Amino acid sequence: MRIDGIPASPGYAEGPLFDLDQPPAAYQGKANATEERAALEAAIGKAVSRLAALVDAADGDAAGILEFHIAMLEDDALSGPAFASIGSGQPADAAWRAALDSEVAGYEASDQDYFRARAADLRDIRDQVLRAMGEDGEVATPQGAILYGEDIAPTRFLETDWSEGGGIALKRGSTASHVAMLARSRGVPMVVGLGATAGPLTGNALLDAEHGAIVFSPSPAEVETFRQSASSFADRQGAARTFLTEPAVTKAGTAVRVQVNIAYPSDVDGIDIATCDGVGLMRTEFLFGKTLPDEETQYHAYRKVLEWAGDKPVTIRTVDAGGDKPVPGFTVEETNPFLGLRGIRLSLARRDIFRVQIRALLRAAIHGNLKVMFPMIATSDEYSQAAALFVEAQGALAARGVAHRLPPLGIMVEVPSVALAPEAFADVAFFSIGSNDLTQYVMAAARDNAAVAHLNSVRHPAVLRLIAAVAAFGRDKGIPVSLCGDAGGDPAAIPALLEAGLRDLSVAPAQLAMAKAAIADVAV
Numbered sequence: 001m002r003i004d005g006i007p008a009s010p011g012y013a014e015g016p017l018f019d020l021d022q023p024p025a026a027y028q029g030k031a032n033a034t035e036e037r038a039a040l041e042a043a044i045g046k047a048v049s050r051l052a053a054l055v056d057a058a059d060g061d062a063a064g065i066l067e068f069h070i071a072m073l074e075d076d077a078l079s080g081p082a083f084a085s086i087g088s089g090q091p092a093d094a095a096w097r098a099a100l101d102s103e104v105a106g107y108e109a110s111d112q113d114y115f116r117a118r119a120a121d122l123r124d125i126r127d128q129v130l131r132a133m134g135e136d137g138e139v140a141t142p143q144g145a146i147l148y149g150e151d152i153a154p155t156r157f158l159e160t161d162w163s164e165g166g167g168i169a170l171k172r173g174s175t176a177s178h179v180a181m182l183a184r185s186r187g188v189p190m191v192v193g194l195g196a197t198a199g200p201l202t203g204n205a206l207l208d209a210e211h212g213a214i215v216f217s218p219s220p221a222e223v224e225t226f227r228q229s230a231s232s233f234a235d236r237q238g239a240a241r242t243f244l245t246e247p248a249v250t251k252a253g254t255a256v257r258v259q260v261n262i263a264y265p266s267d268v269d270g271i272d273i274a275t276c277d278g279v280g281l282m283r284t285e286f287l288f289g290k291t292l293p294d295e296e297t298q299y300h301a302y303r304k305v306l307e308w309a310g311d312k313p314v315t316i317r318t319v320d321a322g323g324d325k326p327v328p329g330f331t332v333e334e335t336n337p338f339l340g341l342r343g344i345r346l347s348l349a350r351r352d353i354f355r356v357q358i359r360a361l362l363r364a365a366i367h368g369n370l371k372v373m374f375p376m377i378a379t380s381d382e383y384s385q386a387a388a389l390f391v392e393a394q395g396a397l398a399a400r401g402v403a404h405r406l407p408p409l410g411i412m413v414e415v416p417s418v419a420l421a422p423e424a425f426a427d428v429a430f431f432s433i434g435s436n437d438l439t440q441y442v443m444a445a446a447r448d449n450a451a452v453a454h455l456n457s458v459r460h461p462a463v464l465r466l467i468a469a470v471a472a473f474g475r476d477k478g479i480p481v482s483l484c485g486d487a488g489g490d491p492a493a494i495p496a497l498l499e500a501g502l503r504d505l506s507v508a509p510a511q512l513a514m515a516k517a518a519i520a521d522v523a524v
C-alpha cells in the first residue's frame, strides 16, 4: 500500500516501522493533592534535567530548540493551570495532560503554518513530563527504523541515533517545523502530510523522501524498484560531493555563482566558506522568535556571519515576518496572511521595530561585504521608503559618531508586479528572485497547502517566463540578478533556471554539492 505526501527532507529509507503514537507508560496515582503536586514538580524537574543534558551534546539549531523547550517548561503560564487542577482534586498526569492539550488545541487551530508547527513542540513537552511521571515509560527508538505517526517531537528526533539510517513519515507535520529543519540539515529522509489513512503499524516500509511517498508491506517488485531509486540517489549524492570544493561551471564552460541560504548565525558553523560564493539569503525572521531581538543581539548575529564570509558577499534580508512566518508581538491576525501585511509592508508599518534592525545592519556592515534586501516589494514607492529609512539612520549614527556603512540595497522579486514591470526598479542595487513566493503568487497556489502542491511548480512556463524577463532586464541595465528560492537547489529545476538566463543561485547548504553537480550537466 502506497501513500503520497510531501517531501520535507530528501533521501530514501527502508526499515521496520516504529509507531510514534504509542502512549507513555501509566502513572501510579498518589494519596493526596500535596503528593500529586510534588509528583508533577518532580516530573517537570526531571524533564528539564534531561533536556539540559541534551543541550550539552547538541549543536547550534538543536541546542536552540531544546533551550526553547526548557524555557517553556519553566514558564509558570504553562504549568499554572495544571497545578490549579491538582488543587481541585485531579491526579497529576490528567491535570498536566489536560492543561497541555488545551494549549496544543489552540496552536493546532491556527490557520498559520508556523503556529501549527509549534504544536509539535508543545506535544513534545507534554510527553516528556508524562514519561518522567511513569515508572519507566521510555520506549527506545530502534536504529534504522521509519518513525511513523501523527507528528514527531524534536527531542525524539534528537535522541534517535540516525547513524544506521532510518527516516520519518508523518500523517500531518509540516515542512516548516523544527524537526523538518533539523532533518534537512542532518540528511534524515522525511515525508510529511501523508494524511489520516492509517498504514499498518508493524512490518517493513519503504520511505521515498525524494518524491514524497511511503510504501507499507511492500511487494518484492516494489522493493526492487525502490532500491534502484535509492541507489541512484546515493550515486548522485556521492558523485556530487566531488563538485563541492570546485567553482560551479556548466558543460559549456559558463560560470555560475552558488551561494547559501541560512536562517541562524550558527548555520555557518558547519559550512566551509571555500565551498560557496557567499550567503545569498540570510532570513532574519528566525531571529525574531518569542521576543523581538534588540539592536545588540541583531548586530552580533549579522557580524558573526559577515566575519565568517570574509570578503565574500552576505545578503541579509530585512525581516520577512507575516505570511507563513508570524512573529508574536509583531505580525497581525489576518484572514489571508500571504496577501496581507507581511515583509516590507509590515516593516514600513512598524518603523519602531524596523529602525532597530536597520541600525544593527548599518553597524554590522563594517565587518564584511554586506548587501541588504527588502522582501515582498510590490511597488517602487515601498523600495524608496525603505531606502530612505536607511539613509536617515545612517545620518543619525554619523551624528553620534557610531561606526557604520551604508550597504548596497536590493529587492526580492517575489510579487508578480515587480517581475512584470521591473523597469520601475532600475535604481535598485540588485534583484534576488524568491521563487517560492513568486511561484505561489503566479500560480495562486499556497506554498504550504499539500492539496495544491502539484500546481506549485517553478517550471511552469508562466513562472519561467517571468524569471527570464527579470534576468534579461538585469543584463540590459547592469543590475545583478540572483535566485534564492528553494528551486535553486533542485537539480530538476536548475536546467530551466539557467536556460532562463540566471547565473547566480543561492541554495540550502545541504544542497550545495547536488546543485553544483546539476549545473555541471547543463549545456548553456
Ligand SMILES: C=C(OP(=O)(O)O)C(=O)O
Binding pocket: 281, 283, 320, 414, 433, 434, 435, 436, 437, 438, 484, 485, 486
Ligand atoms: C526565498 C524565498 O523566501 P521565503 O523565506 O519566503 O522562502 C522565496 O520566497 O523564494
